Amino acid sequence: MKPWWIVVRKEVLESLRDRRTLLSALVMAPLFGPLMFSFSMQTMLKRGLDEQDKPLQVAVMGKEHAPNLVHWLESQGLEDVPAPKDVASIPAAVRDAKPRLVLVIGPDYGKRFRAAKAAGVKVYVDSSDQDSQRDFRRLDQLLQNYSSQTSALRLAARGVDPGIAQPVMLDEIDVSTPASRAQSLLAILSYFLLFSTLIGGMYVAIDATAGERERGSLEPLVSLPVSREALVAGKFVATMAFSGVSLVLTLASFAISLRFVPLESIGMSANLGPKVLTGVFLSLLPFVPLAAALLTLVASFARSFREAQSWMTGALLVPTLPIMVAAMTGMKPTALLMAVPSLSQHFLIARLLRDEAVPLTDGLLSAGGSLLLTGVLLVFVVRLWRREKLLG
Amino acid sequence: MIHVTGLAKRFGTVEAVRDVSFTAPDGRITGLLGPNGAGKSTTLRLLYGALTPDRGEARVDGLLAGPEHTEARRQLGVLPHGAGLYPHLTARENIRYFGELHGMSGATLEKRIDELVAMLELGEAANRKTQGFSQGQKVKVGIARALVHSPRNLILDEPTNGLDVMAIRSLREVLRGLRAAGHCILFSSHVMQEVAALCDDVVIIAGGRVIASGTPEQLREQAGTTTLEDAFVKLLGSETAEVQS
Structure with missing residues (x-):
């Protein structure tokens, strides 16, 4: 067995035994997000409908x-x-x-x-x-x-x-389809998915770096004949595994819970069939390593579990920034923007939900941009791990 | 065998280790003795590759030590300050993890773990999570973990800290057994009695320097005292006087 794989197995085993990690990765994010989303959407729609008749x-x-x-x-x-x-x-x-x-x-x-x-x-x-x-x-x-x-x-x-x-007479011709009308409401869905991908790996990343340092187990670990790169690789892959599982569970949970939202009543369709779900999953797949790299980097900065937790709240907001900026300035997807991680995934998901064709090049650009940034972040993580300060 | 020459390490403005040289031969127990903050832990950390020395070198069985030199670490078993176990893993799993990272697997590894569990008298506790272990049990698991790959050299940083009398006695037995098997054992302590009771050779460190070394008898002779404790105080005193003048 390669050392990095040994590290992955140990981190996964340890996380599975930690109730807090398990709750946040496999229960909180996949259940809480979709439930909250569906519930608020349902009440919003109901209220909108009620108000019309009042x-x-x-x-x-x-x-x-x-x-x-x-x-x-x-x-x-x-x-x-x-x-x-x-x-x-x-x-x-x-x-x-x-x-x-x-x-x-x-x-x-x-x-x-x-x-x-x-x-x-x-x-x-x-x-x-x-x-x-x-x-x-x-x-x-x-x-x-x-x-x-x-x-x-x-x-x-x-x-x-x-x-x-009446020199000018306005005659509105609405060309929106039920799916495209739902899109504006479902725009936040992409953020929920990015968010739960991050939440899923968060505690594993903290435990594997800052937690290990706090418990004093990092010192014996680096005394082993194993390179720091192998240790980083193991911790990164373990984080990725939890992020990935959290993403899949959240997607499944959305697919189920959105069926109970009366989108049809306002002429919209949720349009989360198997084909769209697969597309959404594939779009988000390159974000999983990026999330894991970001989490590992942030956790490697912190000296203690608590410190890491407070850093993490900031890290969770990072992926929202491009989406927010784009929403406020009304940006449209261009080749350059399709290479911006999190924003490109947001664009891809929006198109999929609108039932529009997604060009393969856009998907590849999005994946390429995310993987490139993953690589850059990992270089920084390895550098951090080579510093003597890592051990405090 | 562990061999250290002219070792120096500074953290910012603090010179933790200024000039440390000594040899810890096989089949003997060598004690690094010194007050808190003397540079004992830093010296050991330089040896097991957590830190890179600014000057000088440390060698394990002739192999250069340091973060980039994994070969030297193969020859080492390390029990750092405070054991550092994984609380959610059982004692066996803790030991197994390190064994696997040393490249061991399968029946060989399991047999070795059984041996260590028996040798350190861990008993049923071996299958429990280490979360609620006493300090003595934790140190035992830490030692088993350090010995899993049967290294020639064993480094222990303040292993008796927080142990009760019975635990200290059984730890001594373990270390004597390892010495008889021809291992090189290097351990640090700030407790005089510990060193006097166990060590064949003593290296006294203060202010990042070696101020005296030899067998306990040699140190008593050198200081002209009847007990090792008096020798320690006297030798330390002359060092402080030297620094002040």
Whole structure:
């Protein structure tokens, strides 16, 4: 047996006996992520659907000045709720979301409306609250509809073609498919998968380096006639094994739990068939050695288990950075970006979920970029292991 | 046989070892004696290849020692400070892991482990995880692990630390047995009685230098005292005086 393989077997055996390692690699990441994801998605979807059917609750002040408008709004699903007692108390009430929206119609509304002048109304809204914002958009849409209907009638009454007031007419043609609509929601899925790949190997990496140093077992280990490269290789491969298993379990767990999310109800399909699953797995496969190399490097810096743990929280965020930057700047996949680890995997997964064809070159670029970085990180790990400071 | 000449090692501004030379022959127990921080552990770590010396050299059976020299480490069994076992592995598994890394396998390895378990009287504990072991049991497993590949030379760093009287007695028996079998045994200690009770040769280290060496009798003669303890204190005292002047 080669020394590195002996090290792998020992690290795996030891980790399998450590409840904490086992829990994080084989239970926490694969179960927690997908469950949380599916659950939050389910509640989000349900809420979205419920809100559509709910009446729009608005407190209307000055109803008597615009009975026609109020009547029309009520016919469109607006529910009039009790208004605050005076104008001064409106802001505080709206901030408390009691009610979320207040529509104030002034006493000169009627006069201006009849004179065909722009008649103003005020809407109080707390834009820092998501629910209020959504309600406001609905009310805004209603008011605009009323406005354009009225203007069309006025123009027609004056013998003018209403089209003259509408130089450009927008006609939206939605070409999204159910799968592509789901994609925006499933975009975070790639992050969950990258994350659990890292979590899976985390404790093995810490145990095999910082933990070994803390227990004082590293000293006898380096007194053996085994090269430091062989030791690093063994610890790296053991970490990789746990990361890989965690990834597979998480994928399987997603495939199962997403079936219970009512994506179809909003015209989306989860599209996690065997073919897509295989594609996602293959896309993420080159990330496994990269994750293991990153974890081993970070753990090799730390002197103790605790120190390693706090370093790790930072390491877990590293793969999110490229994805976040790309999302904020709206980057599209290019050859250069396809070589960026974690981002390229994110792009590949997004395309697979959209049911788009993925060019082989993109897959190879992504794998190549990840493996190259793995090599670079491993060179640094071996250098760290050759330093005398390693032993403290 | 272990041979050290003009060894020096500094960590930053601290000169841990300035000039250490000695020979530990086969079939004898050599004790590195000195106060805490004298450079005993650093000397041993230079020998088993955890560190690279700044000056001088260490040889094991004539082979140069150092992190890059794996051949010298084949001839060595090492029990470092605090044993350093894997708590989730059983005593046997701990020993087996090191045996395998020394290139042993199969029936030869298992037979050797049985021998060591019997020799060190580990008994049933051999099949238990080392997590809850007493310090004495841990040291025994550490020694078994160091001896698994039957090395000619054995290095022990403060092996009696934290051991009770019975454990120390049985450790002495083990070391005497190994000496009788012709092994070269080098161990460090800051406990005078330990060294007096066990060693054929004593190397006294202070401030990173060898200040005296020889058999306990020779050291007593050199210092003109009746006990080794008095000799140790006297020799150390002259060293401190020298440094101060």
